[in-house]
Amino acid sequence: MAAVQIRKYRDDDGEMVKELFLLGMSEHVPSSFVHLLKQPLTQMVLMCTFCALLTSSKSFLLPILTVTLLLAAARQLVVYQFKSYIETSYKQDLNTIGETYMKGEDSCFWVVENEGQVVGMVACLPNENVPDCLELKRLSVRRSHRGRGVAKALCRRVADFTRERGYAAVLLYTSVVQTDAQKLYEHMGYKKVREFVIPDIVAKLLNFSLFEYRLDLQKDKKGN
Known part of the structure; x- marks a missing residue:
């Protein structure tokens, strides 16, 4: 941590922040594809397709090619879902970080800078x-700077900010495929309080769950 600096977001950080978010989300495509392949519905469709074509064609080539095409289509579906989420996130807050996070007393966006480059980020704002509770959002660290305690420092920054503002706890949401993130949060004292499926037809078919974590804090509000 000696070579990096955690500071508040500035307007000229915008493009680097979006690039960091894009890289971080893209890393989850392979694990999401594996998650899809593990689902009983996916396995049933692939097996039924293979067996039906094998029976009707009396050849291994057609069912193998068809299953290969189905797997390629499934991976493209995963890629499409992530691209849609990334675009939605840009429109939701990452294109307007200054407006969304930097003007309110109880919200903030921090970046980690190393040699003029944004290598990490995190944000928080009141949970709707x-x-x-404040909600921790957009935590991401560039792969080259992981394992140095950057993510832990960002989590502590949000916890300190939340405590200073007199809120009871920090909430966050992470997905079933983000296993490293889950380990980090649990190491930092977060408790898993809820699991639910995204209200999207594709997410429901893929059984793509989200986990809600909560970190309870000792209040430090003036007058309490």
Whole structure:
């Protein structure tokens, strides 16, 4: 951590932040594809297709080619879902970080800078459904700077900010395929409180779950 600096977001960080987010999300495509292949529905479709074509064609070539095409299509579906999520995230807040995070008293966006390059980031803002909690969002660290305690430092920054603002806890959401993130949060004291499937027909078919984590804090609010 000696060679990096955690500071508040500036407007000229915008493109580097979006690039970091894109790289981080793209890393989850392979694990999401494996998750898809493990689903009983996927396995049933592939097996039924293979057996039906093998029976009707009396040849291994056609069913093998068809299953290969189905696998390629499935991977493209995963890629499409991630691209859609990335575009939605840009429109939702990453194109307007200054407006979304930097103007409110109870929200903030931090970046980790190393030699003029943004190598990490995290944000927080009030949770829409739980008024006494801030939500940790957009945590990402460039692969080249992982294993140096950067992600832990960013988590602590959000926890300190949340405590200073007098909120009871930090909430965050991560997906079933983000196993490294889950280990990090649990190491930092977060407890898994809920699991749910994204309200999207493709996510439901793929059984793509989200986990809600909560870190309870000792309040440090003036007057309490």
